[in-house]
Amino acid sequence: MPRDTRTRGLHGAPSFDRGPGASWRYVALGDSQTEGVGDGDDIHGLRGWADRLAELLARHNPDLRYANLAVRGRLAGQVRAGQLGPALALRPDLATVVAGVNDLMRPRFDADEVAAHLEAMFAALTAHGARVATLTFPDVGRLVPLARPLGSRVRALNTRIRQAADRHGVVVAETAGPPVVTDPRLWSPDRLHASPLGHARIAAAVAHALGLPGSDDSWTHPLPPPHTPPPSPFATLGAELRWAGTFLGPWLGRRLRGRSSGDDRHAKRPELRAVTGA
Structure with a gap:
């Protein structure tokens, strides 16, 4: 049976201060942005928004327990599955669901299909009593001139995210x-992932x-x-060429080989654990 035994706080969210001994559970679902790529590294660890x-x-509930199931490279359907x-x-008690950017960059992008996967996750999580939060996506064409044709896709997906969320x-x-x-x-050198400052802004949002x-x-x-x-x-053109060679080329190479940056990777925090550094 779905459960909803939590008290509700401001804007209908669960209360963020439930007193001593009342543990609270937050689970994050998504792709590389939620995994934390761009904020830290794979040697010393990723942080992320x-x-x-x-x-x-955790500042409001020191007994918070948190799991992060996100894996880089995942499409929205893969996040759902x-x-x-x-x-x-x-x-x-709280779940964040953020996915769809990897779908946006595929040749056969279908905004309705991606939104359907997101909505299925929204529906399942809310039916089980969780409060759910998600994001809309900036137009990457404003950062990467070569990505300007993706602008209409971003707008279409954002519209559907808002509708499904409502x-x-x-x-x-x-x-x-x-x-x-x-x-x-606010962006890392690859212009696809947030920088540490960008991740901090997303968390604040x-x-x-x-x-x-x-x-x-x-x-x-x-x-x-x-x-x-x-x-x-001239310097801008040089920077664009360096970016294409350093980041775009390898990304296209993986697509041609049917590979993903997340192949053979697993969630960094699959179990609920106490939060440190709060």
């Missing part, structure tokens, strides 16, 4: 809108959307002006 959100949540069942088994009472952090989200300083006490809209504020002058057109 979901870890950072868990740390914020491989992560939804384990997530339900963990019986979360049908199931899912919280949406609108990270697609504020101009700051395309500041290059989700916390604000959930109504976490102490959160606000400061994540939307612009960064201070950069100390260096804007690059010349």
Whole structure:
């Protein structure tokens, strides 16, 4: 039977301060962004926005337990097939579901199909009593000129995410809108994953959307002006060519070989554990 025994806090979210001894469960589902790529490395460990959100949540509930099932390279259908069942088994109070960017970059992208996978996860998790949060996606064409044709896909998917979220009472952090989200300083050198600062902003956006006490809209504020002058057109062209050779080329090579960056990888935090560093 679905359960919903939790008290509700601001904006209908579960209470973030439930007193001593009341453990609270947060489970993150998704792909590389939720895994934390761009915030740390595979040698010393990845942090990422979901870890950072868990740390914020733990400040209000030190007994919080957190699992992260995300794996890089996963399509929305793969997230649903491989992560939804384990997530339900963990019986979360809060779940975040963020997927679809990998689908966007495939030749045969179908916004309705991707949104259907996301909605199925929204429906299953909310039916079992979890509060669910998700994101909308910035237009990567504003960062990567070669990706400008993807703009219509991003807008189509964001529209469907909002519609599906509305049908199931899912919280949406609108990270697609504020101009700051395309500041290059919020992105890692590959321009596909957030930088540590970008991951911190995403965590703050989700916390604000959930109504976490102490959160606000400061994540939307612009960064201070950069100390260096804007690059010349020649330097910009050189940077684009280096990016294509360093990141785009290997990505295309994996696609041609039918490979994924997540092949043979597993979730970094498949079990609920206490949060440290909060």
